[in-house]
Amino acid sequence: MANEVDTASAEAGYNYKKLIWLFLGVFLFVITYYSPPWPPAIDPTGKAFALSTAGKGAIAVFLLAGTWWVFEVVPIGVTSLAIGVLQALFFIRPAKVAFKDFMDPSVMFIFGSIVIGLVFTKTGLTRRLAYKMLSIVGEKTSMIYLGCFLVTSALTHIMAHTAVAATIYPLLVAIYALYGEGDKQTKFGKGLFIGMAYVAGAGSIVTLLGAARGAVAIGFFKDVMNQDVGFFELSYYMFPVGWLMTFLLWGYFMLVLKPEKKTIPGLKERAKRLYSELGGITRKEVVASSIVGLCILALAASAIMKAYIPGFVPPHKTALILVSTILFFITGILDINDLESIPWNIILLFAGAMSIGFCLWDTGAAEWMAINWLVMFQKAHWFVFIMSIAFFVMMMTNFIMNVAAIAISLPVALVIAPYLGVSGEVILFSSLVVAGMPFLLLVGAAPNAIAYDSKQFSTGEFFLYGIPASIILMAVTGFSVYVLWPLMGMPILIK
DSSP: OHHHHHHHHHHHHHHHHHHHHHHHHHHHHHHHHTSOOOOOEEOTTSOEEOOOHHHHHHHHHHHHHHHHHHHTSSOHHHHHHHHHHHHHHTTSSOHHHHHHGGGOHHHHHHHHHHHHHHHHHHHTHHHHHHHHHHHHHOSBHHHHHHHHHHHHHHHTTTSOHHHHHHHHHHHHHHHHHTTTOTTOOOHHHHHHHHHHHHHHHHHHTSSTTSOTHHHHHHHHHHHHHOOOOOHHHHHHHHHHHHHHHHHHHHHHHHHHSOOSOSBOTTHHHHHHHHHHHTOSOOHHHHHHHHHHHHHHHHHHHHHHHHHHSTTOOOOOHHHHHHHHHHHHHHTTSSOGGGGGGSOHHHHHHHHHHHHHHHHHHHTTHHHHHHHHHHGGGTTSOHHHHHHHHHHHHHHHHTTSOHHHHHHHHHHHHHHHGGGGTBOHHHHHHHHHHHHTOOOSOGGGOHHHHHHHTTOSSOHHHHHHHHHHHHHHHHHHHHHIIIIIHHHHTOOOBOO
């Protein structure tokens, strides 16, 4: 009886805390939305950018959603629904526009990526890959961490980090099942899944194939600076940074989330035995891996051809990845019942993230914030200016699409840069580094949300572990700007 009372009290206390954060989000929305008009932002040329009522409303929604997401007041997908509802109810954007973003191609790309992960699990490819990996990396949990991180980071060089995370996730579930703790939350479980999300971002900055942000940023750079950045030039500067972050993150998780067990005795032999018990590869595994392989090749070929063939217009990446989804059902690998296995909470999370990102962009709120932030540093030391841009992009990309974070900051930064004698290249590359690694919020990147489906950590825990990781990211970015890239030949200052 006493235990029941304690449990009830704990639950009541927990709900009480949730109510505090819920009303804090509402309070921030109300005082922002109904506050008097805010002063305009003035760019370096003297041009004024007024913040409209709709723009103020977008910031209000932004603050409410951020509070609710961090403290998980309601399911993260429900917070996303609130984003669309508030835009419509307070006339920030028309309902048709606000909710249309919920089916943006990027959201459907995430859906297609998750389906690939589902197929890997259903056909048994996940277990086959997991057992093979464990038989190679051995029984040390530190090496299991490292092996999983290296595979994840490497795969993002040739395919979108969302698809990589969706593919690796079930593999990690299979590996964690052998840890012997069931569904219980452990340090090893937290490190395994959060680490996967983080290194997926670190690896994705190395090539243009890891995410769309690279191609978009290069497009902006060409428009503003009239300079081109090639596929291999980007990889040349990004490769050491991406892999340095991968190994530093491994060390970070070994420090803050050191596995409870140094080794899993007998794991290597057990993995070999389980692998042999799977028998020969089945027809469904062959068909599934062939479909996924062709999808990856098509995505990679499209990105490369777009970079090197003038005027080439590739098929949209979402259409390509959804072809695989259709083929899975045509070949009988998936059926209607499998649709119930899709984590719609995660899909809704990114639908809401797209909606608030477009809302900030369409209302001019994002541009207003970027200008106000960057002009504070227009007379600062060149290094401080570069790092201020990196910090702004890093923070914004945790809340909105990294493509949007770059789109609102790069044009302003590239206009200010010449006044400080800073080259455009260092602005571009430092922005791309931090845009690829949102370590604070689940909405920052699809791998974050996919990892959350493991139920090994809360949104608050993800945020707290992300603070030191973000500090490491800024330190690596500063090292790259001040030491690494100049040694590699990147122009930092305009002579």
